[in-house]
Amino acid sequence: MQTEMPDIQSTFQAVTTKRELAERLGSSLKMLAYYLYKLPPEQQYKKYDIPKRTGGTREIYAPISGIKQIQKRLSHILQNYQPAKFCVHGYVKERSIKTNAYIHRRKRIVINLDLKDFFPSINFGRVRGLFKSAPFGFNDEVATTLAQICCHDGKLPQGAPTSPVISNYICRRLDNELIAFARKHKINYSRYADDITFSTNLQFLPTAVGHIKEHKIVLSNTLRKIFQDNGFTINEEKTRYALRTNRQEVTGLIVNAGINVPRKYIMRIRAMLHAWEKYGLEAATKEHFEKFNYKHKHPDYPEIAFKNELTGMLNYVGQMKGIGNRVYIALYYRITRLDSNIKLSIPEYIPAPEGTTVVFCEGKTDPLHLEAALSWFHQQGEFSDLDLHFFKWRSDLDINNDTLLQMCQTRPQAKRDNRIEIYLFDRDVPRYIQKAAEKDKSYKHWEANVYSALLPVPEHRDFNEICIEHFYPNEDLLKEDKDGRRLYTTREFDPESGCHLKLKEVYYAGTRAQLRCKYPKILDSNVRKTGSDENIALSKNNFAKNIFHKTGSFKEVSFTYFKVIFELFEEIIAQAK
Known part of the structure; x- marks a missing residue:
């Protein structure tokens, strides 16, 4: 986003006419003139009255689709224009x-x-004056047009x-x-x-x-x-x-x-769950919309609306109290027992033995690799004092870097012990690198012994976009299982044709953009043989299981390059103590 800002500033500030403005906003002068001058004001927006809990109503003016698209483009420019x-x-x-x-x-x-x-107190004149003054400095024509795009009935419309x-x-x-x-x-x-x-x-x-x-x-x-x-x-x-x-x-x-959710909010969730548990979904829904319908909703599918509202409230509690909070976890279990299809993309937290450092990974197979590697080092007499518990996610949970980052942000407030927690991020998503590590370090302390860490770069790799599989030497990374399946990397395929560079019948059926990445990305799907739609690649999950259980040719693999990971864990633990 930072690289985009100078371009946004220069091209936006260079606008001097309505035509240039329309083009900058992805429209045309003809369409812009139609929306602003030909279309009657009452047809430009749809008015909605939303009841307030404290009484009265709030007027919402929603722009029609064409105006909305122009406003969204303008909003994007302004949001990235000045912090x-x-x-x-x-x-x-x-x-x-x-x-x-x-x-x-x-x-x-x-x-x-x-x-x-x-x-409503921000009127047309104030908006026009904004665009005429610094940092914009537009002429009268452009400033007036921008104010007309943003205002309705002479003021900023809510909506x-x-x-x-x-x-x-x-x-x-x-x-x-x-x-x-x-x-x-x-x-x-x-x-x-x-x-x-x-x-x-x-x-x-x-x-x-x-x-x-x-x-x-x-x-x-x-x-x-x-x-x-x-x-x-x-x-x-x-x-x-x-x-x-x-x-x-x-x-x-x-x-x-700390930061907490009002008790009444939690009590309302518990009451909704209790009604569902005791009387069933249909009766609970009916009672809710008849007696406690503060927003005066009349949904076409009330039972779905009830579940969506309850799920949204629970998700809010998780965001505010922390996804490891005991109150949240108890509510989470209650709603998922009632409907196992409800997805809250929130991990459950299972405490490890006291004194153990808990490691949370983004990939569900990462714990298998790390456990196998640590066991191997223990057999070599190394890292014998390193007491780690590698947390294993439930299979139905959708875990990604956003989940890990959210836990780093919320766990310090929810923790009730001094146990060290390390959240381990892959290096293959650049935008998380600065968030997960402090400058000149591979980790970051979030308070309360909660740490985030980046996978270090093993010495045998010439790129930084590292995931756990890259710690194996290529002869182990590309090993075949008993069925002849193996992992592949993007460097094995021609980025234009998708054909394997050595195996003539093998090709990659996914997008060519995948093959154009600058590092050897691991491929475990969309690898096929000519004349077949079946994927011939080994899944990352089965690759990890083969190594963990020492299956067939995976009985002997090298964990040498994993050493830097455990040295990083030792450094974090030493700082925490």
């Missing part, structure tokens, strides 16, 4: 309600504000793809002033869309912020003026404060100690 302020957590990639709440954990006082009519990112740009001056205000008075500040939060551990609330009167927070005129000068109005009904002796809530999460 959001560090205090902004709404509508920003890799930030969330959780990162917003995290700042305000364990504080003496938390203050919550809400901006009234947030999107348009461009509204969130535009609101963050509009709020940059507000954010700058509140950052300076917060630093001056030694308080914390964050914003998630229209939700403003301040917090502090100071013994007394600074008078510049406000004062507490009759169990209510009265904001200072200084603070109010910052919002007023930036064109926003504070919603007095939603202004509140909470001391650490009370429940402190930030963007729906409890922050008194």
